[in-house]
Amino acid sequence: xxxxxxxxxxxxxxxxxxxxxxxxxxxVLERPAMKTSRATQxxxxxITRAGDRLVSVGEAGVVLLSDDNGHHWRQADVPVTVSLTxxxxxxxxxxxxxxxxxxxxxxxxxxxxxxxxxxxxxxxELSLQRAEAVRxxxxxxxxxDADPQAIKRADKGLRDARLLVADGPDKPFLGLHFIDAxxxxxxxxxxLILRTRDxxxxxxxxxxxxxxxxxxxxxxMAGTADHLFLAGEQGLLLRADRHGDRFEPIDSPYKGxxxxxxSTARSDIxxxxxxxxxxxxxxDGDDWQKIDxxxxxxxxxxxxxxxxxxxxxxxRGDLLKGAPAQSTFxxxxxxxxxxxxxxxxxxxxxxxxxxxxxxxxxxxKP
Numbered sequence: 001x002x003x004x005x006x007x008x009x010x011x012x013x014x015x016x017x018x019x020x021x022x023x024x025x026x027x028v029l030e031r032p033a034m035k036t037s038r039a040t041q042x043x044x045x046x047i048t049r050a051g052d053r054l055v056s057v058g059e060a061g062v063v064l065l066s067d068d069n070g071h072h073w074r075q076a077d078v079p080v081t082v083s084l085t086x087x088x089x090x091x092x093x094x095x096x097x098x099x100x101x102x103x104x105x106x107x108x109x110x111x112x113x114x115x116x117x118x119x120x121x122x123x124x125e126l127s128l129q130r131a132e133a134v135r136x137x138x139x140x141x142x143x144x145d146a147d148p149q150a151i152k153r154a155d156k157g158l159r160d161a162r163l164l165v166a167d168g169p170d171k172p173f174l175g176l177h178f179i180d181a182x183x184x185x186x187x188x189x190x191x192l193i194l195r196t197r198d199x200x201x202x203x204x205x206x207x208x209x210x211x212x213x214x215x216x217x218x219x220x221m222a223g224t225a226d227h228l229f230l231a232g233e234q235g236l237l238l239r240a241d242r243h244g245d246r247f248e249p250i251d252s253p254y255k256g257x258x259x260x261x262x263s264t265a266r267s268d269i270x271x272x273x274x275x276x277x278x279x280x281x282x283x284d285g286d287d288w289q290k291i292d293x294x295x296x297x298x299x300x301x302x303x304x305x306x307x308x309x310x311x312x313x314x315x316r317g318d319l320l321k322g323a324p325a326q327s328t329f330x331x332x333x334x335x336x337x338x339x340x341x342x343x344x345x346x347x348x349x350x351x352x353x354x355x356x357x358x359x360x361x362x363x364x365k366p
């Protein structure tokens with residue numbers, strides 16, 4: 001689902017490329033999300049829990065909150081009107097959301113009110129600052145200790161960063177991952193990735209620490225005890241140490257796009273995406289075993305089950321339940337079928353979906 005919205009964003013990006021100066025901030029970055037009685041029927045793109053509260057984010061900056069397992073929802077106060085693509089809470093009160101035009105939002109009251117702490121203008125400026133610093137730290141081209149490959153990478157990074165500034169805030173963040181209350185990443189189109197070490201107060205461009213020379217889109221991040229994994233389009237799989245200092249590519253068992261990653265209670269990592277493809281690694285990405293999902297629809301999200309297993313969901317509404325140590329998932333079809341972008345288990349154990357038809361409790365229970 002997010003990759004479809006990204007395609008629309010990329011059309012806008014192509015039209016803006018080549019501008020001489022960074023455009024002004026669009027009005028949607030300054031205009032609060034409109035309160036509407038139709039909020040629960042608007043497209044929702046991600047959902048999570050903040051303690052026992054459910055929090056969903058989606059189109060036009062709509063953020064919805066439920067304190068009764070998804071039976072009733074109310075709309076939160078949000079300072080932007082752009083589509084929001086992902087949401088995560090580090091505790092019951094502190095959470096972050098990402099979205100189009102490089103938006104990053106933060107809440108400290110359980111999602112009731114949100115503050116914009118990042119947008120595409122700021123992200124581009126930070127990327128340019130980092131690219132300039134990397135290039136300046138290298139020796140001159142004609143010195144004996146010059147590394148031609150390092151210089152070539154730095155020059156490309158500087159060109160890309162200058163184009164990012166010229167394009168304006170048209171690149172979406174598609175996901176985020178906080179390791180703890182202070183350390184987190186936001187990432188998205190064209191290898192755009194930033195890191196914070198202080199809970200979102202300051203950010204650093206991390207693109208030069210991600211070996212992704214083709215600038216493929218980044219869709220998902222998850223961690224085990226020892227490593228962080230980053231996944232994206234065209235079979236992109238990268239791995240870093242648990243601190244995320246540098247992401248390097250690992251062999252991918254599949255050349256199609258990955259839309260999600262999930263760690264398990266057994267410290268396995270599961271990667272899933274196009275055409276029902278999913279793979280499990282029990283040795284931190286050195287080897288992968290194909291999971292028999294039994295479906296050919298793209299897998300969009302995962303939720304952790306109380307027994308340590310996973311519940312996968314496809315974009316057409318298939319629910320797939322898997323035990324912790326098994327490589328076969330049992331199909332439990334949501335009824336009626338609906339295009340699902342995100343999934344979470346409510347405190348009462350019911351799957352609740354973020355879908356193009358809004359936020360909905362699903363009929364099938366794990």
